[in-house]
Structures are given as structure tokens and as C-alpha cells.
Amino acid sequence: MLSSARMTNLIDGRAVATKVYAELREQIGNSKAHGATPGLAVLLVGDDPASRAYVRAKDKMCRELGLYSVKLELPATTTQRELLARVEELNRDDSIHGILVQSPPPKHIDEAAIVRALDPAKDVDGFHPVNVAKLVLGDGSGFVPCTPLGCLRLLRETGVGLAGANVVVLGRSMIVGKPMALLLMRKGIDATVTVAHSRTKNLPQLCARADVLIAAIGQPQFVSSDFVREGAVVIDVGINRVDDPGSERGYRLVGDIDFEAVAPIARAITPVPGGVGPMTISMLMANTIKACRQLTRH
């Protein structure tokens, strides 16, 4: 059980996502008033259960918000060429403003080539080279990957000042670490960003200097209290399964942060689950609405 003292500094991702959805409903109403319904197409190749669950959740959220949703479930035997043909069709389809191919595809699919085939204006995951470059260039017309975008929104909600703040991003992946760092160092956000990783020397001390610590390394409960300065804001991107024979499923989800140890000293901290996780789909919806607005000029 969490003590009430700890609960007060919790960053409630579900509550923030709910707030985001309220804002998005307004934007969707606006688009529809101009005759445009934002449309998202999600392509799933194969039958990985986790991927199917993600795709279902995205489809469900689209419907709840009144977005047009297309869910394409293709067999695991789909060839690269067939998948590319589907992407091309969706690129040309005026009712679709956002396209994503659920990751990971089967091994015979060249995922990077699929991403490059997307119309960058519909690449709501933000992984197309054009959007990666726009992020580096600080061009706001591009799409930023959903997870870093969700983390930024959570930081905004805490009221922490980011301009000039020392932010340590732990992890340098293409999906979270690097885009997170590039987003935070943008003009107008102006954080001082350090990207730390497995090869970093004196990692705990380096992290303990941060005003804001963002962990995205996929190591269960790796970040202990000696990584965190008293009063720091802590964002946990990790979602790791650890064995838990006592639970019904036989496992439980934990983040990259040792929550029990870190929560008492953090000014604010995201739990896992219920922190960054709920934000990601909300940012996908936000990117789809942005894509629709940019494509239809409403």
C-alpha cells in the first residue's frame, strides 16, 4: 500500500490522458464542423497477442473519440511487397490522415523500409526520416513519437520549469531516449539535456544531479534512490514484466524505477502502470488530429 504522503506526489497518467481527450474532443468537433473527420489506419501483420491488444486499444479509442478508424489485420505470411502495396493505398486514401504499422512486424519484413514508404504527412508515430529530421531541425510541422510527447505533457502538468533545468534522459533508443532529448532541448522548451546510458561513468551521481530524470532503459527497477536528488521530478517510461507467482497472471508490471525507494524523495513521480503508459495512445490520437488538420487545412 502507498502511504498518503507518497500519493500526493504521484503523476496520474490516466487523469492527464482524460484531460487530453477532453481537449481532443473539442478539436475533433472543430474538424468535423469543417467537414473533415480525422482517420487513423493501423496495420497489424501476424498474430502476436500483445500487438493485437495494442491495436485493439487504439481502434477502441478512435471510436470513443469519434475518429474514423481502419484496422487492417494481415496474416503473418504477408510479404514485404504486399505490405508496401497496402501502405501505398493508405497514403493515397483521403479519408486516412494517420497510418501506423504496429511494431514489431514478422522477421521477414524490413520495418525501416515500411516506415520510409509512409507518407511523412501521415506518419503519426514520428519514425519516418522526414519527421526525425524535423525534430532535430525544430520544425513543428513534423510528428514527434508518442511516448516522448506524452512524457513532455506529464512534465508540463507537474508545473516543473523546464527552461534551463538539468534533465537526464536515461536511455538512447530511437523510440524514446533520443527523440525525448531532442524535444526537450528545442528552443522554447530549452532544457539542458544529458543522455545517459549503460556505458555512462558514475551513472548514479550523474542522474542525482538532475532536476528531471526520465528513465527509458527497459531494466526492471534499475533506478534506486541514490540516482535521485531530493525534490526531483521522475518519469518512468519502462514497462517490464517480472515474475510474480502470487498474481493471477504469474507476473506483474514494474518500471525502470524502484518506485518504493524513489517515491519518498521525488517531488513528483509517475507510477507503472498508470503513468506514461496511458499517455501514449492519447498522443497518437493528438498526432492523428494534427495530421488531419495539416492535410485538410482545418
Add this chain to the structure above:
Amino acid sequence: MLSSARMTNLIDGRAVATKVYAELREQIGNSKAHGATPGLAVLLVGDDPASRAYVRAKDKMCRELGLYSVKLELPATTTQRELLARVEELNRDDSIHGILVQSPPPKHIDEAAIVRALDPAKDVDGFHPVNVAKLVLGDGSGFVPCTPLGCLRLLRETGVGLAGANVVVLGRSMIVGKPMALLLMRKGIDATVTVAHSRTKNLPQLCARADVLIAAIGQPQFVSSDFVREGAVVIDVGINRVDDPGSERGYRLVGDIDFEAVAPIARAITPVPGGVGPMTISMLMANTIKACRQLTRH
């Protein structure tokens, strides 16, 4: 006058560039043996004297190395459309492997659109979105901008260990700061990189924690000794003109580092001029040879 104690820790950019040219001559010989002569085209629009000097220097170095060099000097009245047509011609020209448009073009030219029109495989300046994205993705087939590439080579020459080292990059420009940071955090280089800038809090203290400090802010002699830890390696990318009535030209060149103050405590330091400056053209030549190799598969 520099004391001999100071001179021993000087990173001599001209000497390193000479070493690079020796390596490149070997690679060029190799390409020519396969029937391919690397070719570089430099487009200059207008008659800015500094730009003309840069273009001349690039052309001269091509000739010295035995590269094929095309120097296109276009009038300041050249339209965007005319310039794009020239770029297209060069994109199609099999004798040309590297193309660059000297910056800055006249104000009526949309420089970003010109860069996007370049064949990414010939974008030896490394500013095309495809190459920016490859840098983020860690794809070694892309082109890295010449100045950060030159800084990395200088660091290699000092023998400083970069894996895990704390590197502070001062400045977040698209030409130096951001690509420098992305390059150094790449897998295989593995530095822990912090990007600091004008909005950074406690800037001197933050810089003074660095094992390697790279200054690229364009502020004459901004970095004083309190920014530098004893034994740090210091790279000065700045080239600033300051008034000097005693000199023939009325000005002299200084870096972003207060050299006299910092040199006595640095393990190694680049002078200005004669540090990073000479490296930039050598890296442009290296990128052109790489482009030729990739395009002709030699």
C-alpha cells in the same frame, strides 16, 4: 607568445588535417584504380567575399588531391527555380559524387528547399533530412556534417577515451551542436553527452564537470577558466572576429574559448585559428570520397 608548457598540449588541426589528407590520397588512388574519380560540385550564388574564399579553398583542395572539382558561380539574381535546375543537373551527373551549396545564399533563396532537393547520396554537407535522420538512427551510410566530424577526429587524435566520458557540447545549432551530440552518443562511441546553451543554469559549473568540452556558440572568448576542469580536453569551434587596431586587417580571429586562461589547465586544447578550422575542409573531402565509393561501389 605561448610558453612551451602550453604548446605541448596544443591540438594542431593543421597537422591532423595533413594526416587526413595522406589517408585520403590513398583512398583516392584506390578509387581511381577502379576507374572512378571522386567529383565535388560547389555552387555559389552571389558574391559574398567570405563565401567566395571558402569556395576557392574547397576547389583548390580538390585539385591538390586530384579530385574532380566543379565550381559554379551564379549571379546574386539567380532564382530559386534556376538554382533548383542546377541542383537537378548535378544530381543526374555521374561524374559528380558530392554537391554543396555554399551558405548563406541570397535572402530570396529558400536554403532548406535547396538542401531537400539534393540527392541525399551526394549531400556531403550532411544537412539533407535523410542524412540528419541517419545520424539520429546511427546509420553509418549517411553523411555527418563536416565540422562535428572534424572535432571527432581531433578528439581521436588526443587519445582521450570517449566511451562513458562526460562530454558537454556548448551550443545546440543544426550545423555543429546537435550533430556533434548525436555523433558522440552513437553506439560504438558511447559518450555521455550534455547539450548546454544560453538558457542553461549554472553553466560554468556544468561545463566544469566535463571530461571533454566542445564550445560552439559564436561568442568570442566566452569560456573562461572556471568553465574547465583541470585536465579536460577542450575543443573550440568558434571563429569570431574581434577588433584589433594593431593588426593589418584591423581585426583578429578568436574562438569561443579564452585560450590564454584555459590552455594552462586543459589536458589538450585546440587553438583558433589552426584547430577545428583546417579539419572542416578535410572532412568535406573525406565525405566526397565516401560518396563516390558508395555511388560507384568502389
